[in-house]
Amino acid sequence: RDLDAKLFRINNLDYLLARMASESGDHPTAASEFHRVIHRRSILSEYAIWHLSRLFRDSGNRTMERVYLDQLAAMFPDSVLNLASSNRTARSWIEDEDFPRAVAEFEFLSATGTKNQRDASSLRRENQALQANAYLGTGQTDRARELFRTLIAEVQNPQQPDDYALEAARGLDAIDGGNENIGRNAPKLDEAEHMLRAGIYQFNRDFRQARLHYTAVINEHPASTPIPEATFQIGRGLAQRGEFAEAFRWFERLLEQFPEHSLAGDALLQAASAYARTGKHREAVSRYQRYIDQYPDDERADRAYLNIIDVLRDQGQETEALKRSELTQKVFKGKVGEAQALFASARLYLAREDWKSASEALGRLSSLPDLGGSRVPGGTSxxxxxxxxxxxxxxxxxxxxxxxxxxxxxxxxxxxxxxxxxxxxxxxxxxxxxxxxxxxxxxxxxxxxxxxxxxxxxxxxxxxxxxxxxxxxxxxxxxxxxxxxxxxxxxxKLPATKNFKGGRKELLSAAPPAPSNRNERIANELAFLGLFDEAAPRLQRVGKAAVPELAHAFLIGGRADRAVSIAESEWRNIPSDFQIELMPRENILRLYPAPYRDSLRVTTAERLVDPRLLLAIMRQESRFQPDVKSVAAARGLMQFISTTSTRIAGELGIDAFRQNDLYDPPIAILFAAQYTDGLFRMFPDQPPAVAASYNGGEDNMKRWMDRSRSMSPDRYVPEIAFSQSKDYVYKVMANYRVYTVFYDRDLNQIDPLTAK
Structure with a gap:
């Protein structure tokens, strides 16, 4: 600028300076430079206005935020930023508790729709939830109720109600019972409505609120059909919270009151598991045996047989466990249950260090046609x-x-x-x-x-x-x-890994003519400035970048999830035994990126955690997608369920924590660092055990390790009973291996061909 102010402006370097100032926290400089960009009517003016609105939002001045959002809509009615602008305006009115204006804005959004929006369905449902709460704020409870019911009725998968169905259930509870009773008492409803809302809470792991509704069914509708299911679900929720001593009482209650019900078999299995978790091994074996006697032809009978073997091992009755294994092998001869039982014997011999018997059992296993693999609990490969x-x-x-x-x-x-x-x-x-x-x-x-x-x-x-x-x-x-x-x-013939080469290459010496394609010109200008967080979505929108170049643009633009998605699809046909050290650097950057480096470095610096392991977990959990929610209601980059995240928030002293905070990458990474630090204190220098605990729970991992009688992963990993958790360990540790080959502990990239 000092050397040539005109050249500085023509090349939009003032916009780049503003972005740099904003990122470094120098908000006055950022605001001043964004104003310059707008004043001279740069082609990047709409982005400058958008960033100014965000600066005011961050400072708490939502009035000025809305001024700039309105300016964006007025000056650039066709901008791709307008949908985000309108959505943000509506939310700012909510935050200011100006509910009438919020209602008006949401009704406008509802009328205009969300066409061409990548996450249109999710955005529409989020807006409906906010709009319903705005109606509540204006006293329009009937309209709020209608929207809340719509959110529940239109959930994509009724068996997996999303965050917005959860918000709707809470809103309806507030309408029917008052905010003051949330978490204390369920409102007066018919049994069907209680069960509907309870199911939403249960799936989203709000077990306390679910239990209130299930209890209301039992207490207020004593002759109703759903009572057995309500009883079962109370026990299931307690078990998922780890309250096994209380859980088995509810399962026993169902068995006593409804012994012929279709859920009685499930209750037997759940009761047996809960007894085992509380050290009541005799009762656990008794319930599993009862299940075998009552349901000998059930497709889950093999689990009862196999679980008895594990319970006997935990009880120290190894001779009896081996006898049970032999019985199970005979019962399931020629089926996968035979392999599972034989593998249980092999693991017991390995734990005993009876290598001859272990080899004999493993040798027999190797001749069986179906070892179960990751399809069944306790399977092998x-x-x-x-x-x-x-x-x-x-x-x-x-x-x-x-x-x-x-x-x-x-x-x-x-x-x-x-x-x-x-x-x-x-x-x-x-x-x-x-x-x-x-x-x-x-x-x-x-x-x-x-x-x-x-x-x-x-x-x-x-x-x-x-x-x-x-x-x-x-x-x-x-x-x-x-x-x-x-x-x-x-x-x-490896996948192409071209770096993005779009955008102009030379400094302009004079103002360019008006563009024929404004979107393409903006994309190229942002790319020229190296601002790929904004350039990559534009490039994808205009469709001018080749797939390999687009992957690179997303990677350096902070969207590792999209880069990985593109790279994995192209690497799929490469032989699985390709030597890791010979994988080209550019392929590694796309397949195994290291995003969020600052957060990873800061949060792991004072903890017993290798940031490369967090990246390995992140890659497996979410493929680096920060806003993902799993079918088990796990949220964000690191996929935390509510029971774990609430506990970690307490450890960190975060009082105002909300589950949706997990969609913020720095928070998700902080929680993961804290959690894995605790796991490493339980399992020092044992990344596979930490990975298994992250997926299957630390109590389960401790039990599996105790069975192996070893701290060697070559002994305890085979003991991991949950097929999903074992497969998870395989994948996370494979990721971790690659990260340790190509990155040092500070996440700097290294060349394995020259590194010492």
Whole structure:
């Protein structure tokens, strides 16, 4: 600006300066520069007005915020920002408790619709919830009730009511029973309405409010049909809160009062589980056996058989557990239940360090056609069985067999047991008794490496890399492997990773003519300034960027979720054993990005948490989408359920916490850092145990680890009974592996080919 003020203005550098000032907290400078942009009628004026409104909003001056939002609508009636502007105006009236104006704004929005909006359905439902509350603020309870009922009736999946259905249930409770009774008493309703609202609360994990409605059904409608379901759901809610001692009483109540009801079987299973959680093992076994006796042909009978084995193990009755396993194998001969029971025996032998019996059981397992995998609780896979056979061989010093089994498992970015096998091989390569064996194996493979077949050379180099610990030798092998990949079509043809090259490249010396396509011109101007948080959505809107370039634009624009989505779809056809260290840097940036670095660094600095593990969890939980909500009512980047987030908020001393705060990335990351810090204190230096706890609960992980009698993941991961949690560990740890290869602990990118 000092050198050439005209050049500074023509190239919109004042807008860039304003954005930089705003990001650094220098709001006076930001406001001044945004005013300059507007005054000279820059093509970026609409963005400057939008940012000015946000500056006033952040300062608490919502009156001036609305002045600029109105100016945006008046000056740029066709702006893509106008929908966001109108939505923000309506919300500002709500925040100022000017409900009549809020109603008028929401009615205008409802009439104009949300066409071409990516999240139109969600935005419309959010507006309806706010509009209904605005009606309440103006005393129009009938109109509020109508909108709240619409929100419940139009939920996309009635079995998974969303945040807005939850807001509607709360609004209706306030109308029917008064705000002062929320959380204390349920309003007077018929049983169907109680059950409807209770179901919404229960799914969204507001168990206290759900219980009020279920209790009202039982107490106020004693002859009604829903009483068994209400009784069952009270017990289920208590169990989900971890209040198992109270939960089994409700399940027993259902069994006593309604023994023939269709929910009696579910109540038996739930009661047995609750008894087991409270250390009442005899009662747990009794209820599982009762289920087997009453429902011998039920599709869940196998779970009762298998759970008895686990309960007996927890009770220390291992001989009886093995007998039960044999019985279960006979009952489910030829079915997946046979494999589950046999795997339970194998795990027990591993915990006992009875390697011979473990190998025999695992050997039998390897011959079965269906091991269950991640489809069933307590299932296993061919990869897990092969690894454990190798592990058992290793313990009895049958090292050659162990090496063969480990090498038989392919390694790659998504191969958990392939990775664990590689780690075992490298440990063997450094052991005094086993180092010569590994060296002999390396020599044998190297001497046979003169083949001209690229596939055979690739397999040889993969094996050599897995057994080599010397870094220089590994780098040499990687260079040779890179050359071999160039002779293999599937390995050399990697997805394109073009950086975005749109936008102009040179400084303008004179004002440009009026654009023929205003949207395209704005997109290119924002890209020229490097403001991809605003450029990327514009580029996608005008459709001028190629897919690889668009992925890059979203990545540097702070939308890692969209970049990952694009990159994963293009990487899907690459062989799963592609050597991780040879993945190109640009592919890694898109497949394994490191967004929110400042928040990650700050929140983990004083905690026992590696920020790369949080990224690995984030990638699996939400694929970096900050506003996602799961079918289990988990919210945000790190997917917290309400019971956990409420506890963490208490630990952090956050009094005004709301569940929707989890959609704010810095808050989600803070909560995740706090939670995982606590998990690491329970399971020191055990990332797999922390990952399993994050998904399946720390109490469950403690039980699984206790069964394994080991702090080694090679012993306790097979004990993870929840199929979803075990698969989660595989995926998070695979993510973590890649992040540790390509990023240091401060999240700076590193080159594995040159790093020491």
């Amino acid at each position: 061919a990869a897990e069985v092969t690894f454990l056979l190798g592990y058992a061989d290793e313990q009895v010093r049958n090292y050659d067999s162990a090496i063969d089994r480990y090498l038989a498992l392919p390694d790659g970015r998504d191969q958990y047991y392939g990775w664990r096998a590689t780690l075992r091989l490298r440990e063997l390569a450094q052991g005094p008794a086993t180092k010569p064996l590994i060296e002999n194996r390396i020599d044998a493979i190297a001497s046979a490496s003169n083949t001209k077949d690229p596939k055979a050379r690739k397999e040889q180099l993969h094996s050599l890399l897995r057994m080599t610990v010397d870094e220089q030798q590994r780098r040499d092998l990687l260079e040779r492997l890179k050359s071999v990949y160039q002779d293999m079509e599937a390995y050399k």
